[in-house]
Amino acid sequence: MPWKDGTGPPWLHGKFKGCGYRMTIPRQGILDVLNETADHLSAEDIYHKVHGAYPSIGLTTVYRTLELLVHTGLVYRFDFGDGRARYELAEGPKSIGHHHHLVCTGCGRIIDYTDFIEEEIELLKQTEKGLTKKYKFRVTNHLIQFYGLCEACQGTG
Amino acid sequence: MPWKDGTGPPWLHGKFKGCGYRMTIPRQGILDVLNETADHLSAEDIYHKVHGAYPSIGLTTVYRTLELLVHTGLVYRFDFGDGRARYELAEGPKSIGHHHHLVCTGCGRIIDYTDFIEEEIELLKQTEKGLTKKYKFRVTNHLIQFYGLCEACQGTG
DNA sequence: ATTTATATTGATAATGATTATCATTTCCAT
DNA sequence: ATGGAAATGATAATCATTATCAATATAAAT
Ligand SMILES: [Mn+2]
Ligand SMILES: [Mn+2]
Ligand SMILES: [Zn+2]
Ligand SMILES: [Zn+2]
Numbered sequence: 001m002p003w004k005d006g007t008g009p010p011w012l013h014g015k016f017k018g019c020g021y022r023m024t025i026p027r028q029g030i031l032d033v034l035n036e037t038a039d040h041l042s043a044e045d046i047y048h049k050v051h052g053a054y055p056s057i058g059l060t061t062v063y064r065t066l067e068l069l070v071h072t073g074l075v076y077r078f079d080f081g082d083g084r085a086r087y088e089l090a091e092g093p094k095s096i097g098h099h100h101h102l103v104c105t106g107c108g109r110i111i112d113y114t115d116f117i118e119e120e121i122e123l124l125k126q127t128e129k130g131l132t133k134k135y136k137f138r139v140t141n142h143l144i145q146f147y148g149l150c151e152a153c154q155g156t157g
Numbered sequence: 158m159p160w161k162d163g164t165g166p167p168w169l170h171g172k173f174k175g176c177g178y179r180m181t182i183p184r185q186g187i188l189d190v191l192n193e194t195a196d197h198l199s200a201e202d203i204y205h206k207v208h209g210a211y212p213s214i215g216l217t218t219v220y221r222t223l224e225l226l227v228h229t230g231l232v233y234r235f236d237f238g239d240g241r242a243r244y245e246l247a248e249g250p251k252s253i254g255h256h257h258h259l260v261c262t263g264c265g266r267i268i269d270y271t272d273f274i275e276e277e278i279e280l281l282k283q284t285e286k287g288l289t290k291k292y293k294f295r296v297t298n299h300l301i302q303f304y305g306l307c308e309a310c311q312g313t314g
Numbered sequence: 315a316t317t318t319a320t321a322t323t324g325a326t327a328a329t330g331a332t333t334a335t336c337a338t339t340t341c342c343a344t
Numbered sequence: 345a346t347g348g349a350a351a352t353g354a355t356a357a358t359c360a361t362t363a364t365c366a367a368t369a370t371a372a373a374t
Contacts, residue, residue: 021350021351022340022341022342022350022351024340024341024350024352026351026352026353027351043331044331056352058353059332060332060333060334060352060353060354061351061352061353063332063333064333064351064352079236079238081236083330083331083361084330084331084332085331085332102288102294102296104294105297113291115284115287115288115291116280116283116284116287119280119283119284120280120284123273123276123277123280126273126276127272127273127276127277127303128303130272130273131259131272131273131303134270134272135268135270135307136307136308136311137259137261137268137305137306137307137308138305138306138311139259139303139304140304140305140306141303142301142302142303142304143300143301143303143304144299144300145300146284146285146288146294146296146299146300147296147297147298147299148294148295148296148297148298149295149297150293150294151292151293151294154293177321178321178322179321179371181321181322181323181369181370183322183323183324184322199360200360200361201360213323213324214323214324215323215324215325216324216361217324217325217326217361217362218322218323218324220360220361220362221322221362240332240359240360241359241360241361242360315374316373316374317372317373317374318371318373318374319370319371319372319373320369320371320372321368321369321370322367322368322369322370323366323368323369324365324366324367325364325365325366325367326363326364326365327362327363327364327365328362328363329361329362329363330359330360330361330362331360332357332358332359332360333357333358333359334355334356334357334358335354335355335356335357336354336355336356338351338352338353338354339351339352339353340352341348341349341351342347342348342350343346343347343348343349344345344346344347344348
């Protein structure tokens, strides 16, 4: 289980405490930043944003908290190929829900999409079942990304 | 054709020269290694393997050649979450063809699978078409990975 | 074959994101 | 309040990947 205790959590604040961790000011700040943005922020992005509200925060704490959040499943970590990890709140009030990504190899822009998600998830479910049977592999997560050029980057051949 | 030493795949020669590059001994060695393995090697893995045949090769050359190969589309670069890029020949005689990956988060093992590929590709094609229409995004590539635990790693709960 | 221009190489240093240390501070249960 | 565990932040260390740059290898031109 990702939770230290056996308690099931509501959301964020409660979800965090439910895992047996303390909800501190730096952690709250980091969660706030993640909850208020629509972007896919890097650790340093988050550090700078939190720094506005809590100037004493250290970059190390940001990395540590993100590691914690990823481990507990509250946050997803992505690699879009620009050399730094990027983070996104797994789900919550402001979340658009489960989605996949379009990654522009021209400008690095990331587009969330939920279109066709149902069909994709349905196929993934079937695929998972088959793979589990054949390879005895227990799937816990999946990653789907499309790479290409966004509208703005198609002009500059 | 003047193949310096390698027994390597001639099916790459034209593509290489067609792009204005020279087929040198270090490059041939790197391609040989990629062509002979079924694993997903890191740059350093490749460096060590090529070093057996060409001890004077430098790690820098490996990185540069891989960058070249990825850029020309002959090689795919993957990130499986272990902090280093891994490489795989895009296609060729010994290739199993287009496939996706199962990534064990327990031991790092990578499993190639081609099962359900047809169905997946078919759905991806449709999804691509819809995404192109809605987001004006020109898809050139896609990435699908399943994360979970391999058979050996499921025992150690 | 000799020359010439260019592509390629490899040793080395630099970069930059992420981790490891560790002393200090904060939190919580007693 | 108090003691112990958890969390923090400044700093140094890792480590994969890139940037430099002088030396070498290659292909074309003479
Ligand atoms: Mn997203
Ligand atoms: Mn593979
Ligand atoms: Zn773009
Ligand atoms: Zn495993």
